[in-house]
Amino acid sequence: MAQSPAIPTFILRGHTSPVHALLFLAANTHLASGDSDGWLVIWSVASKRPVAVWKAHAVGIAGMKSWGQTRLITHGRDHKLRIWKLALAEHTLSKTLPVEGARDDQPQPWLVHSIDMSALNFCDFATCEEPADMAVQGEAGILIASPNALDNGGVDVFQLPREQRVSQMSSDKTLNTGMVMSVALYNDSGTFHLICGYEDGQVAIHRHQGGFDQGRPQWKRDSLLKLHSQPVLSLAMSPFRDFFLTSSADAKIVRTAFNPTTTDASNASRKSIDTKHAGQQGLSIRSDGRIFATAGWDARVRVYSAKTLKELAVLKWHKEGCYSTAFADVDSPSDSAVVADNGEHALIRSALDIIRQERNAKAQTTHWLAAGGKDGKISLWNIY
Numbered sequence: 001m002a003q004s005p006a007i008p009t010f011i012l013r014g015h016t017s018p019v020h021a022l023l024f025l026a027a028n029t030h031l032a033s034g035d036s037d038g039w040l041v042i043w044s045v046a047s048k049r050p051v052a053v054w055k056a057h058a059v060g061i062a063g064m065k066s067w068g069q070t071r072l073i074t075h076g077r078d079h080k081l082r083i084w085k086l087a088l089a090e091h092t093l094s095k096t097l098p099v100e101g102a103r104d105d106q107p108q109p110w111l112v113h114s115i116d117m118s119a120l121n122f123c124d125f126a127t128c129e130e131p132a133d134m135a136v137q138g139e140a141g142i143l144i145a146s147p148n149a150l151d152n153g154g155v156d157v158f159q160l161p162r163e164q165r166v167s168q169m170s171s172d173k174t175l176n177t178g179m180v181m182s183v184a185l186y187n188d189s190g191t192f193h194l195i196c197g198y199e200d201g202q203v204a205i206h207r208h209q210g211g212f213d214q215g216r217p218q219w220k221r222d223s224l225l226k227l228h229s230q231p232v233l234s235l236a237m238s239p240f241r242d243f244f245l246t247s248s249a250d251a252k253i254v255r256t257a258f259n260p261t262t263t264d265a266s267n268a269s270r271k272s273i274d275t276k277h278a279g280q281q282g283l284s285i286r287s288d289g290r291i292f293a294t295a296g297w298d299a300r301v302r303v304y305s306a307k308t309l310k311e312l313a314v315l316k317w318h319k320e321g322c323y324s325t326a327f328a329d330v331d332s333p334s335d336s337a338v339v340a341d342n343g344e345h346a347l348i349r350s351a352l353d354i355i356r357q358e359r360n361a362k363a364q365t366t367h368w369l370a371a372g373g374k375d376g377k378i379s380l381w382n383i384y
Contacts, residue, residue, distance in 0.1 A: 008317050010048050012378040014041050014097035019372025021064045021124075022326035025072065028364040030088065031326070033378055034061030038076060039098050042088060045328075046356075046363040048380075052093035054108045056082065063124035067142055067160075071112065075125050081117040081144065083160065085110040099376075115163045117156075118149035126185040128192065130159075145185040145194060152179045155196060169194060169206060169219040177202050182235035184244060188260040194219065197232025197246055203256070223266055227254045234283035236292065238306070245306070247280045247294055255309055273309045275302070279321075286327040286367075291384055293369055295322035301371045303383065315371065315381055322373035330367055 012033070021034035030051065031043045038057035041050050057076025065073045072084045086109055094106040117125070125146040141159050143166070148154035153171025158164065171177070178199025185194050192208035205223040230249035237244045237258075246254045257269040279297030285306060286292065293303050301315040301322055369381040 006313060006315055006381065006383060008315075008379040009382045010380040011317075012043055012048060012380065013376075014043075014050060014053075014099055015039060015372075015376035015378075016098045017060075017376055018323060018374045019376060019378055020323050021061050021074075022324045022370045022372050022378065023064045023066060023072075024326055024328045024368065024370070025066055025086070026069055026088075028328040028366075028368065029360070031368075031370055031378075032064055032072060033370075033372060034064055034074060035098070035376065036060035037098065038078070039102065040064075040074060041097065042086070043378075045368070046360045050095045050097055051088050051091070052086075052109065053095055053097055053102055054093060054106050055102075055104045056084070056108075062119055062122075065125070065127045067127070067129075073125075073127065073144070075117060075119065075146070077119045079116055079119050079149075081113075081115050081125070081146075081158070082111060083113040084108070085112045113160055113163055115158060115160075117144075117146050117158065120149060121147040121152070121179045121181065123147050123179075123181055123183065126183045128185040128187050131187060131190060143185060143192070145183050147180040147183070153177050153198065155180060155183060155194060157185070157194075167208070167218050172221070175224075176200065177204070178231070181232045182246075184235050184237045186237060186241060188241060191260065193260060195235060195237070195244060197235040199231045201226060201228030201230055201232060201248060201250070203227050203232060203235070203246060205258075222262075223268075225256065225266065227256070227270075227272075228252055230278075233279070233281035234294070236283050236285050238285060239287055239289045243306075245283055245285065245292060247283045249279055251275045251278045251280075253280065253283075253294070253304065253309060255306070271309055275311070277302070282322065282324040282371075284325045284327055287329045287331050293325040293327065293371070295325050295371055295373065297321045299373065301325060301369070301379070301381075303369070313383060315369075315379070315383075317379050318371070318373045318375055318377065320374035322371055324372045326370045328364075328366065328368035328370075 015035040017036040023032045040056040042052040059077040130141045144158045155169045157167035159166045182197035194206040206219045228248035234247040254272040280294035282295035299318045303313040
């Protein structure tokens with residue numbers, strides 16, 4: 001008997017415009033969603049209800065990343081990068097959703113930092129935490145990579161909390177790669193690596209040289225790989241830094257093996273598949289590195305094996321194009337940590353408290369996959 005098609009576990013209906021960014025937060029207790037009107041919604045994963053809604057940007061939200069357990073970084077089409085301090089347990093923010101007539105002046109969380117950052121390219125930013133020995137006043141910083149505003153093929157690197165640009169990778173004027181479409185930034189034993197996907201389908205791997213000194217060249221290109229025939233829409237590094245995946249406006253998905261100690265990846269092992277479905281974007285890899293998902297222009301969410309690139313599932317629910325995907329962290333803390341039980345002295349006042357804690361624990365340990373798209377809805381799937 002044929003297997004029944006997968007159906008979403010839940011649908012979150014709160015946005016009135018396309019959802020371009022999704023991110024699970026705080027050990028999977030919450031899901032953040034950002035739309036093309038600049039609205040940001042924080043959902044409780046346990047109750048599937050909003051706990052905070054505010055206008056984070058004047059126009060669309062292009063991407064989101066977390067910084068520790070309590071800070072959320074958002075990048076808007078208004079050319080602003082903002083870092084918010086979340087205190088969701090205080091219940092001080094509005095829960096009125098855009099579909100319910102949310103107002104632009106709804107309260108916002110504490111805005112810790114705000115810097116100008118180009119959003120001309122259709123490119124998400126990348127982050128990388130600095131090593132502890134680079135900490136300023138005891139606080140480990142974070143580096144943020146984003147396309148340069150004037151140099152289409154260049155990338156700026158900013159540092160927080162200093163709110164300064166600390167490095168710039170200029171484009172190679174002898175090459176015609178077009179715009180930077182996707183970036184990945186990470187640190188390997190004190191050496192920073194920057195991977196860029198370009199408009200012409202090429203991918204470049206750069207290595208940082210020396211300290212962050214604006215007065216001299218800092219980035220050396222180790223490899224330039226022609227992986228796609230169309231713009232690179234997504235680029236994601238494996239959680240274990242041993243490979244990266246790219247998807248494109250063409251129908252190909254490519255897995256490229258990566259060794260940070262090798263200065264030339266031209267001969268690195270590569271595997272590619274022709275999916276027959278052009279325009280797969282929003283690629284995300286689950287925290288265990290075993291599977292990944294893409295959001296398709298054809299309104300399908302596809303799940304693949306990260307090892308073989310075999311298609312494992314096609315998730316059909318959305319009626320219009322999908323733009324973003326996000327996995328819950330499957331390596332999140334065990335029940336004893338995520339339930340917020342203080343040990344043998346914890347006081348459970350009623351059966352309702354027990355039910356609430358069990359519901360929270362189940363939600364936090366479920367292998368969620370979230371997908372958002374043009375219809376403004378977010379589908380939650382529990383697969384694999």
